[in-house]
Amino acid sequence: MAPELSRAARREFLDAALALAAQTSALIRRTLARGPRVKTKPDGSYVTDADLAAEKLLRAGLSRRFPSHGICGEELPPVRPAASYQWLLDPIDGTLSFTRGIPLFGTIVGLWRRETPLVGVIDLPGLGQTCAAAAGLGCFLDGTRLRLGAARRFSDELIAVCYRDQFERCGKAAAFDRLMKCGAQVRTYGDCFGHVLAARGAVGAMIDFDINPWDLAATQILIEEAGGKYVVLGRRGAKSDIVFGKPAVVDRLVRLLR
Amino acid sequence: MAPELSRAARREFLDAALALAAQTSALIRRTLARGPRVKTKPDGSYVTDADLAAEKLLRAGLSRRFPSHGICGEELPPVRPAASYQWLLDPIDGTLSFTRGIPLFGTIVGLWRRETPLVGVIDLPGLGQTCAAAAGLGCFLDGTRLRLGAARRFSDELIAVCYRDQFERCGKAAAFDRLMKCGAQVRTYGDCFGHVLAARGAVGAMIDFDINPWDLAATQILIEEAGGKYVVLGRRGAKSDIVFGKPAVVDRLVRLLR
Secondary structure: OOOOOOHHHHHHHHHHHHHHHHHHHHHHHHHHHHOOOEEEOOOOOEEEHHHHHHHHHHHHHHHHHOOOOEEEEOOOOOEOOOOOEEEEEEEEEOHHHHHHOOOOOEEEEEEEEOOEEEEEEEEEOOOOEEEEEEOOOEEEEOOEEOOOOOOOOHHHOEEEEOOHHHHHHOOOHHHHHHHOOOOOEEEOOOHHHHHHHHHHOOOOEEEEEEEOHHHHOOHHHHHHHOOOEEEEEEEEOOEEEEEEEOHHHHHHHHHHHO | OOOOOOHHHHHHHHHHHHHHHHHHHHHHHHHHHHOOOEEEOOOOOEEEHHHHHHHHHHHHHHHHHOOOOEEEEOOOOOEOOOOOEEEEEEEEEOHHHHHHOOOOOEEEEEEEEOOEEEEEEEEEOOOOEEEEEEOOOEEEEOOEEOOOOOOOOHHHOEEEEOOHHHHHHOOOHHHHHHHOOOOOEEEOOOHHHHHHHHHHOOOOEEEEEEEOHHHHOOHHHHHHHOOOEEEEEEEEOOEEEEEEEOHHHHHHHHHHHO
16 A cells, blocks of 8 residues: 555545446446447457446546546546556446346456555446445445455365456466366356455455456455455466455465466 | 146236245345355255245245145255146255355246146346246246347357356266367356346356256246247256257257267
């Protein structure tokens, strides 16, 4: 965390992120109800009218409140990329789930100062859940403080893992196949839905491979403020492989994956 | 379907199942809010106070309205097992998810006359969704008629598959590992959550292995009334392996699994 940043300042950043996430959540639920308009991006992934509208809403709100801060989001070009405070945004993480009406997608908002995460919010409009944390202020699910408990016996832990194509993209499909047989109960709960499950301790840990900066914008601060461990296993350009959750489970998975 | 059973009679059975599912849904949400009491069963699976309370509620309601019908549920002994109408009940399918607060569990209620499914209801209390069908009356999600669309290109389809331990239990772990590489986007959306995704067409099809009669109590009628295909791939004693969803996707998965 940033020692010279006051508690009031951290609280203000968090409250701003939460207020904007409440607005995107309502927007995304309205779009889901009428059916989103879907386009395919050059990389083969999907984007919808809700992705763009939600990112514009977040950018407008953040620029108004924090005009000196930078913003980097999935769908639009960065603004003020040299600013020391940077907001990272993924308006809809799990767009494929969103387009199919599977309620396991969400909005990610994170504030960083250089390499240090200050605020993280993951809002899950399909489930009506919001997970939020700020440095030194704790991690909360809908206002209830989250504190990760002790690890269970490994065979009793649920493990969330991203989708196999994410491992394939970085030539690590064999690691995915090995994970599936690791002795814990492994489920492909991808995207920010899995990140929230790990912050809650509903799964012992999550493994997410080959993800973009905005996909992990909120996760380190959520996990660490809940008393968990966050490990970057690898980086390739802007892409990262991360493992996070209860410290003992994370350690075991890191050994398995290395 | 049963030609000699009137539309009014089928509607009455469906309405009774829906009314009882609304009651169990409220009961299960209350238990979830205060935290369920969990016990381990002799087979290593979990049971909670909500499983037992919900099954008792269903049994009492069905016995009062249909005193000549049999009832077979997961948690309590069968009643009137020789009756020609049989209600199959799973008060909480996905108990492990329920105990961890993962909202992808549900209540299954199905009415069968010998080998013919007449009514099926899957209620998902954690998502506030109810999927219901009766023979000749269609399949509905929260009152909206479901009709499965055409299959997508196979690589664009999501496929739901149960957990790897279900394949392991019947010596078919290799089939699970093969599925994970089948070229479609495979996700472990287990239990009745996956069954509803298939009835909605949110996934192209689902594969569920080594499941009990009450786990599949509602699925055949839901899928067939939505215009889908339901295939029993194997049976061992009371356990079944099933594949269901959009007909073209089911056919392709059946070829892959055989």
